Amino acid sequence: MLRTKRFTPYLFVAPMWALLLFVFGYPIVQIFNFSTRRIRGATGPFIGLENYRQIFTDDIFILSVKHNAMLLLAVPILIVIALVIAVFLYERVTGWRFYRFLFFVPYVIAIPVIGHVFSNLLSLNGAVNELLRSIGLGVLALDWLGSEKVALWTLMGVIIWREAGFGIVLFLARLLSLNEELLDAGKIDGANWLQRLWYIIVPELMGVIEFYAVICVITMAAWVFGFVFVMTHGGPANATQVMELYIWKYAFRIQLPGIASAVAVILFLITLAAMVPLFYLRYKDEGTEASA
Amino acid sequence: MTNPKNRSVSRRDFMKLTAAGVAAAGVGSVLAACGAQPAPTEAPAATQAATAAPTEAPKAGETLKCWWWGEQEAPGVENWINETVAMFKEETGHTIETTLQDTGVVISEFQTASAANSAPDIQFVWNGVYQMEAAWLGYFEPLDGLIDAKMLEDASPTCMNQYEGKTYSTAWYSCGIACAYNKEMFDKAGLDPEKAPETFEELMDTCDKLKSLDVIPMSAGMKDTFWSEWYHGHALSPNLDTPADALKLYAGEGLDWRDPRYYDVWTKLGEIWNAGNINDDMLSIDLYPAIDLFGTGKAAMTWLVVPLLNAQKEMLGGEIMGVFPYPMSGQGKLNNWPVLDTNGWGISAQSEKKDIAVEFLKFMQRPERITAVWDSSKALPTTKSWPGGEVIKDPWWLDVWEKYIHGPTAQYVPDMMPGLFWSDANLVNAQKTITGELSPEECGENAYQVVQKWREQSPDMLEKYALWAESMEKVWNEKYV
Structure with a gap:
């Protein structure tokens, strides 16, 4: 048996650790x-927790956190839509390959392109409203992006339209590796489509669903800047302001990177809080499987 | 025996090869970076020499970096830039490497690069606080002493690029704001096509008459936020006595947004919106598409900037476009003054080739180059000695130049607005006025609160703003009082 000194393996991984620490840790x-500083240019004086005090007493920051929280409502919607469509595709509906392509296309289109196109489609006198008016549904022709009441929901709809594609492909890939005997057994036992979905497919896909849920939570908390910046700039009147845009505003518009950093720290901690339970569950599951 | 060529690459081999490759690349970069650093004793000496002797003949064949912006606003100036750089190279042997910046990064990119000690030698600047904040950090070199005082005075038509007696940029082209109207539509609506509205009441009456033509009286788009700034530039000046009053308002030094005279900006916006005089999709379309509603004949009037006049004039297809200052009927001494703004050029304090950068700035100020700005883009130069009266042959343009550039002009006050006021007061108040969420009084209160917040967040800026206001008032009084 090859004998190594106790610290030798650590020496081998040390360069990678150093690289990771430099790239992410620093x-x-x-x-x-x-x-904790009032940064002007490259540095600034230490001011303790003053930046945090500033943001927690700022109504616009509170509003942006609220909007990110509201966007989290999209997570269960995304999971349900992606799951149902993936199951339909798995059941080989006619033209399922084409549909798979169609559903995944939005995910590969750049966010600024999507934002620009939807901005034009959804303006008060844009194509969507013109269509609604032309078929006598003018009452539904809302100011999708220009009204404080609906702008955030419109944004959420566009995000769902794009992000569902990833979930569909993810779930479908897992479904294709599913042991079909389980579903056949369910059929023989008389389980209907919904029962098979709920009692067989969902439990089998739980690991992937958990993963997708975490990705969606992170997306809604820290990955919607592109949509907001292109489609609404946080407006009208902060109705779509989110934490990322708030960071951008303070870093580049207001030129107070200290406050932007304080918000980034909070966002980092929120994202971490979303990830840790997943890793814990995974760790626990792996432990249970190993002991079994 | 196994042929080494046929031997498969194991995972261990692959990892070894990858590690070796990464290490080689890393060592190479580190060595290159070390080699690129100037010796610590050399850099200050070089900088000192460059600063001390700007008139010495520079070494031939140097390369300078220049970041610029403007093609987005004044189509055609890119040709001017390329031509100027080529001519400068031919005359001096020096290369100016130009990079066209995106609108979103003009403010931040230079500061970020300066903080990382990698700023370009020459930087395009928007006027006022956009340059001043960087100048206060020591990132821009004052041009006094580097450029002849007479030339500097000639190339500084506004006083927003000056602080404590020092000038930080030379002008390029005018980007003042104006309103445009369609004379044919005025005629059809029974209005005098040669007479634009001069008071706010006349403007409202004009809009009423234009509505009978089934056109949008005035077009505007605020989704991308910029219109709110332009409007603020139009609407605040008429209620000020000097441009320094704007600084006092933004910094909360002696003037108060809760005074009806100052929140009149949003009072009048509310009135014109509530009367149905602006396109109903104002909050869901961007600035430029809204301006194009004017050029395509769907709107009778619009707010725009001087460099866009030519494009709109061509879209309308002739001389049917008239230009006028936004009639606010303000209470200040600046009421009805046309608003002038200018973009310009500054030199990085970090540049080690300031002498060449200065030469390039002077080169850009040559009369032939100034005229070429006009020829290439129909953007009007702001250099005071430029003989626009002789160069401009078209009476329509001559009138614009005389009114908006050559005659007495007010400053474009949003250039003095702190970023926080821009986003949390100027933009929010304008949008909430349109949605009906804030009354004019509430807009004034919000603006006041934002100023207080800014004072808390930026205590280091208070003294600078106070000094800036003081020096601006002095320059203004010397010029006009």
Whole structure:
């Protein structure tokens, strides 16, 4: 048997650790550092938690957190839509390959392109409303992006339209590796389509669903900047303001990177809080499987 | 015996090869970076020499970086840039490497690059605080002493690029704001096509008459936010006595947004919107498509900037476009003054080739180059000595130049607005006025609160703003009072 000294393996992984610390660790430490300073240019004086006090007393920040929280409502919608469509495709409906392609296309289109196209389609006198008016449904022709009441929901709809594609492909890939005997057994036992979905498919897909849910939570909390920036700029009147845009505003528009960093720290901690339970569950599951 | 060529690559081999490749690349980069650093004793000396002796003949064949913006606003200036750079190279042997910046990064990119000690030698600048914030951080070199005082005065038509007696940029082209109207539509609506409205009441009456033609009286788009700034530039000046009053308002030094005279900006916006005089999709379309509603004959009037006049005039297809200052009927001494703004050029304090950068700035100010700005883009130069009266042959343009550039003009006050005021007061108030969520009084209160927030967040800026207001008032009084 090959004998190695106790620390030898650590020496081998040390370069990778050093690289990871430099690429990820250093910026994170710097963001924490910046969040306690009034940065002008490259540095600034230490001001303790003043930046945090500023943001927690700012109504617009509170509003942006609320909007990110509202966008989380899209997560269960995304999971349900992706799951149902994936199951339909799995059942080989006619033309399922074409539909699979069609559903995945939005996911590969760049967000600025999607944002620009939908901005034009959804303006008050855009194509969508013109169509509604032409078929006598003018009452439904809302100011999708220009009204404070509906702009966030419109944004959410566009995000769902794009992000569902990833879930569909993810779930379908898992479904295709499913042991079909399980579903056949369910059929023989008299389980209907919904029962098979609920009692067989969902439990079998639970690992992938958990993963997709976490990805969606992270997307809604920290990955919607592109949509918001292109489609609404956070408006009208902050109706679609989100934390990422708030960070951008303070970093580049207001030129107070200290406050932007404080919000980035909060966003980082929120994202971490979403990821840790998943890793814990995974760890627990793996432990249970190993002991079984 | 196994042929080494046929031997398969194991995972361990692959990892080894990858590690070796990454290490080689890393070592190479580190060595290159070390080699690129100037010796610590050399850099200050070089900078000192460059600063101390700007008139010495520069070494031939140097390369300078220049970041610029403008093609988006004044189509055609890119040709001017390329031509100027080529001519400069031919005359001096120096290369100017140009990079056209995106609108979204003009403010931040130079500051970020300066913080990382990698700023370009020459930087395009928007006027006022956009340059001043960087100048206060020491990122821009004052041009006094580097450029002849007479030339500097000639190339500084507004006083927003000056602080404590120092000038930080030379002008390029005018980007003042104006309103445009369609004379044919005026005629059809029974209005005098040669007389634009001069008071707010006349403007409202004009809009009423234009509605009978089934056209949009005035077009505007605020989804991408910029219109709110333009409107603020149109609407605040008429209620100010000097441009320095705007600084006092933005910094909360002596003037108060809760005074009806100042929140009149949003009072009048509410009135014109509530009367149905602006397109109903104003909050869901962007600035430029809204302006094009005017050029395509769907709107009778619009707000725009001087460099866009030519494009709109051509879209309308002739001389049927008239130009006028937005009639606010304000209470200030600046009421009805046309608003002038200018973009310009500054030199990075980090540049080690300031002497060449200065030469390039001077080169751009040559009369022939100034005229070429006009020829290439129909953007009007703002250099005071430029003989526009002789160069411009078209009476329509001559009238615009005389009114908006050559005569007395007010400053474009949003150039003095802190970023926080821009986003949380100027934009939010305008949008909430349109949605009906805020009354004019509430807009004034919100603006006041935003100023207080800015004072808390930026205590280091208060003194700078106060000094800036003081020096601006002095320059203004010397010029006009």
